[in-house]
Amino acid sequence: MGRRRRRRVDPADAARALPEAIAVLTRTLPTGPSPETFRRAKFDRPEAAPALWRLLFCVLSPMPADGASPSLALEAQARSVKAALRFQGYPRRALAQLPDDGSQGGRELLLALAWLLARGPTLEQLLAQSRVRLGDEMPVCECESLASPGPAVPSVEADGCVDIRHLQWLMGKLRFRWRKLMASQQEQCALLGKIHSYTRGCHSDRSLGHLSVTETELLRDPEGGQQLLQRLERENVRLEAALEWRRRELVFWQWMDTVLGACPPEASQPTFLPKIPAQGAAELELVVRELQALQEELQGVAETRWAAWEARVGGHGPEWSASRRALQEAVRQDLVALQWAWERGGGLAQPHGPHRLVRTEAGAPEGRGLQATEVIEVLRSREACLEVVLGQLQGQCRQELARLVGTLPGLIWIPPPGR
Amino acid sequence: MLPADCSSRLVAELRDALDSCAQRQRQLERSLRISRRLLRAWEPAKTPVPEPTPGPETDEEVPSSACSPSPQDLKELELLTQVLEKAVRVRKGISKAGGDKAPTVKSESTATSPATRASTRLRASDWTGSHASETKPPRGIRQTRVPAKDLSEHRLVSVEDPACIGRGARAAKLEPSRRSQETVPLAAPQAREVFTLKDKGILLQLPVAFRKAASQNSRLWAQLSSTHTSDSGDAATTAKNHFLQKMQTTSGWPSSRLSPAEVEAEVGRLQKACSLLRLRMGEELTADPKDWMQEYRCLLTLEGLQALAGQCLHRLQELRTAVVEQQLEPWPEGRLPRASSPCGGGADTIRSPPLLLYSSTQELQTLAALRLRVAMLNQQIHLEKVLMAELLPLVREQEPLGPPWLALCRAVHSLLCEGGERFLTILREDEPAD
Numbered sequence: 048m049g050r051r052r053r054r055r056v057d058p059a060d061a062a063r064a065l066p067e068a069i070a071v072l073t074r075t076l077p078t079g080p081s082p083e084t085f086r087r088a089k090f091d092r093p094e095a096a097p098a099l100w101r102l103l104f105c106v107l108s109p110m111p112a113d114g115a116s117p118s119l120a121l122e123a124q125a126r127s128v129k130a131a132l133r134f135q136g137y138p139r140r141a142l143a144q145l146p147d148d149g150s151q152g153g154r155e156l157l158l159a160l161a162w163l164l165a166r167g168p169t170l171e172q173l174l175a176q177s178r179v180r181l182g183d184e185m186p187v188c189e190c191e192s193l194a195s196p197g198p199a200v201p202s203v204e205a206d207g208c209v210d211i212r213h214l215q216w217l218m219g220k221l222r223f224r225w226r227k228l229m230a231s232q233q234e235q236c237a238l239l240g241k242i243h244s245y246t247r248g249c250h251s252d253r254s255l256g257h258l259s260v261t262e263t264e265l266l267r268d269p270e271g272g273q274q275l276l277q278r279l280e281r282e283n284v285r286l287e288a289a290l291e292w293r294r295r296e297l298v299f300w301q302w303m304d305t306v307l308g309a310c311p312p313e314a315s316q317p318t319f320l321p322k323i324p325a326q327g328a329a330e331l332e333l334v335v336r337e338l339q340a341l342q343e344e345l346q347g348v349a350e351t352r353w354a355a356w357e358a359r360v361g362g363h364g365p366e367w368s369a370s371r372r373a374l375q376e377a378v379r380q381d382l383v384a385l386q387w388a389w390e391r392g393g394g395l396a397q398p399h400g401p402h403r404l405v406r407t408e409a410g411a412p413e414g415r416g417l418q419a420t421e422v423i424e425v426l427r428s429r430e431a432c433l434e435v436v437l438g439q440l441q442g443q444c445r446q447e448l449a450r451l452v453g454t455l456p457g458l459i460w461i462p463p464p465g466r
Numbered sequence: 467m468l469p470a471d472c473s474s475r476l477v478a479e480l481r482d483a484l485d486s487c488a489q490r491q492r493q494l495e496r497s498l499r500i501s502r503r504l505l506r507a508w509e510p511a512k513t514p515v516p517e518p519t520p521g522p523e524t525d526e527e528v529p530s531s532a533c534s535p536s537p538q539d540l541k542e543l544e545l546l547t548q549v550l551e552k553a554v555r556v557r558k559g560i561s562k563a564g565g566d567k568a569p570t571v572k573s574e575s576t577a578t579s580p581a582t583r584a585s586t587r588l589r590a591s592d593w594t595g596s597h598a599s600e601t602k603p604p605r606g607i608r609q610t611r612v613p614a615k616d617l618s619e620h621r622l623v624s625v626e627d628p629a630c631i632g633r634g635a636r637a638a639k640l641e642p643s644r645r646s647q648e649t650v651p652l653a654a655p656q657a658r659e660v661f662t663l664k665d666k667g668i669l670l671q672l673p674v675a676f677r678k679a680a681s682q683n684s685r686l687w688a689q690l691s692s693t694h695t696s697d698s699g700d701a702a703t704t705a706k707n708h709f710l711q712k713m714q715t716t717s718g719w720p721s722s723r724l725s726p727a728e729v730e731a732e733v734g735r736l737q738k739a740c741s742l743l744r745l746r747m748g749e750e751l752t753a754d755p756k757d758w759m760q761e762y763r764c765l766l767t768l769e770g771l772q773a774l775a776g777q778c779l780h781r782l783q784e785l786r787t788a789v790v791e792q793q794l795e796p797w798p799e800g801r802l803p804r805a806s807s808p809c810g811g812g813a814d815t816i817r818s819p820p821l822l823l824y825s826s827t828q829e830l831q832t833l834a835a836l837r838l839r840v841a842m843l844n845q846q847i848h849l850e851k852v853l854m855a856e857l858l859p860l861v862r863e864q865e866p867l868g869p870p871w872l873a874l875c876r877a878v879h880s881l882l883c884e885g886g887e888r889f890l891t892i893l894r895e896d897e898p899a900d
Binding site: 171181185215221237275290310328371403408435440463 | 470476480481487490494495501503664670671672676683702712713714716717723725726728733737738739742744758762763764765770771772774785786789819821826830834836839840842843849858861880881885886887889890
């Protein structure tokens, strides 16, 4: 039989392991720099820098789903990479000091890439972002609607004063856009319904049953279908590489340690620290104000009621204290559960992410997936909540304005007719 | 006129909202274009074809574009042949089962036989990916003798794979021999018939290469999401942590420093906390306690909510001081796209997307409309808060009673209280009439 497993890796294997690992890594990365680039980067060769800048840009900026983003110049990419890394809390300052023209810094960029890979499931996330979507997908949560809009748009606001009528005009434009959006969405759903029902039974996967728009399109347009097939095959290659990477990555990390060791030590006195963007600070202030308002409201409401309660309910016997303790415990658990909802991302209990739309007959056996009726219910209750919140805010404004104006004599304030 | 900083902030927010709307609209329109096109009659492919050849039985057609079949093609052809044979067997079973199938088949064949004829000719004549001048059906069409309503696997599979060009000729040879039992072999060229999804959508079938790639794709995704832990995984994780540690220590920065991403994430969580607390408060206030125990519980809850709000505030103030302390360097211009949304970063999305089952178009429309409505409400609430924060102080500060202030009040009221849709009227009583 002979020894199948060796304790120590054969030196020849070890020598091959690193280049192979790097080769696998480059196969799974989106813009795949060559393995040679990595080696050059370790020795801080300048020619490695541009490819790594581009790679980092690809990794850090989420690919816009609709069409290709206009490709930026290397300088702009470099600046964007620096900003993104700082945003994520990248520790090394040397990267921030690299020139934007991409002429230097291979080693620092390599370290940055490794840092990103080490911190989280970066590769998997990259793959998931650029994934070929074969079905008609619809997100069932609001997470994407709460995220800020896509690529960084430099604020080109005319920094002059505007009249409030301009704001009113913008609001009107916004309302119109929403209406148009609603109408287009309804049409799209009707068309989807038709396509799904016309192609029922055509899919090789029985659980899906019918074709999606992408799949039907591939049949209508063979050339486009070819391209889709190629994209799918490319993705398969990347997926296989990602799986293989998991088996081989150890030697890469050991190598990165040596790369880090080869760097000159940074000055221990930090002179620059990243600044939280002003936009973030404004949002923080908003939340502070909201919480303070909430606290005051709670206090105001509770005080009077406590007093009333104390008056009605004097001292009670022993069974009173037992039930009191029980109630306290129940409330405590309630509140802990509530706290969980925002702290640990307790929303994971709810379905998230895009789901593939599948048309079935009503009353089909459950268990295959999420039912639209359930999602509709959740959304309805969510809608009701939000309407209440909006109504409260508007009511607050109404009161405030009425108060401000009401102090002035000689004015009659005629509100518009109610809904 | 509004002051400059207020103006720019509000205009920026509104433009943001308008842009995100426009982005959604663009995506929708793209999808709409594609869907509309799919529901119309399908156009033939672009490349012109040399003249069509006569009956498929007669010739061994060499495709005009050179594409010698590869071993893979031959293998797929094998599979194709097997499927065809099976289909014939099945069909024989059907036709034996129902005697009246034949006439219905014939009547169906008015719909399908043009397709039949067309695709036999199609296979025979050109495999360059183009259609003969009179043949219409797309690549994926297959012949079926079964009435269109009978959706089952009894379909004669004649898969035209757009990926392989050279195959069709061989298939053409095999096909007609099966076909000749059932179809009327037609040699005469037919008028162009049009493929619409409505009539013939059921006949479609995905090409083999695509199916293979798609199933491999979902298999690989499943593997990727499942192999999170393994032996090598642990060692790699330790190595990664070691590397991160070393990066941190060599940089000279305290590891307790918060990154902007973390601050933002935490502020988001606390904002969610605020809305949840407020929601809960609303529930407690609208509930009507019937006895002293319920009232006690209600009051305890309100007290607890207040304590939680206090905790959140405290945390926010900690964050605020941390933010202030770290502001030492000018921020590069341009706004950054947010880090991956909590949704996309989850492990769940690594698998194939789960299914969302709907049963009628109405249901789908309701679902989509509600989604949009919720998104719109979220946006409105955000805008409302921002507008309140900016405009109410203006109204408070400006005390002069002149018409400009009243105009401002009216506009602010409309924006803040009516969503900009309605206006109120202000009458002044002591207006001298002239």
